[in-house]
Amino acid sequence: MFLREAVDGRPVKIAPSVCEGCGGRVFFVLVNASGAERECSGCDSRAFIADSEEYWNEESWEDDEPGAAGCPCGSEEFEAAVAFSLGADGSVRWVTVGLRCIKDGFCGVYADWKIDYGPTDHLLTMV
Template identity: 90%
Template sequence: MVVRGVWNDVSVHADDQVGEGVPAELAVFLRGAVDGRPVKIAPSICEGCGGRVFFVLVNASGAQRECCGCGSCAFIADSEEFWNEESWEGDEPGAAGCPCGSEEFEAAVAFSLADDGSVRWVTLGLQCIKDGFSGVYADWKIDYGPTDHLLTMV
């Protein structure tokens, strides 16, 4: 599904694409949190059970999600490449938490695209299933190519 227009005074770029199943509030939040480049926003869905609620570990350069339904884990985008003590340098992953105390979230990723369509930034947005609070929990730059494989690693 491609969504175009303006939601809650947040301008949506003409080339934005929002995947089916992304909560509307989270899509609006992610669009407002990224630069003016077009984005592809995709929902996190567990490959094992189809679940959409996760516990998430984050640091400045990556994220890993664990399905609340079946317990399977997956890395977001290229996080696995940097998921080691050597890369963390004092920024060890921690559990994402909502101000309400919950640690269960729906997740979506906004991939900011360059003019040639390659991914330049990965932005992880989480929406608390208890109170609906949305936030950016991780955001990192991609400075290599090709990047098409990242678009399926949500």
């Protein structure tokens, strides 16, 4: 999986994004420093990644308003995966969103943010 090189030696769980509505795996993605929201290119259903919804408002954005993720080739359709870096106690400490362009295969980390609260088990299903 394309996120394997993004981790720094901490235990990690990696999960692909799959649309709950149609099972699709291709998305348009909005990102900023504190989160990500994906829209299925198959059925237009939207979902926030991890705890993004909690910070997805104008107050939190300040100078970091979300923008559409884009590939250098110009495409905005991606397969998405999320890496959850875990602390020694197994709780989520970092969320990293990786995207792979479906047009040319370009891969990159488009967002990552620290989790500084607990419990965090619910985040592992929010990909």
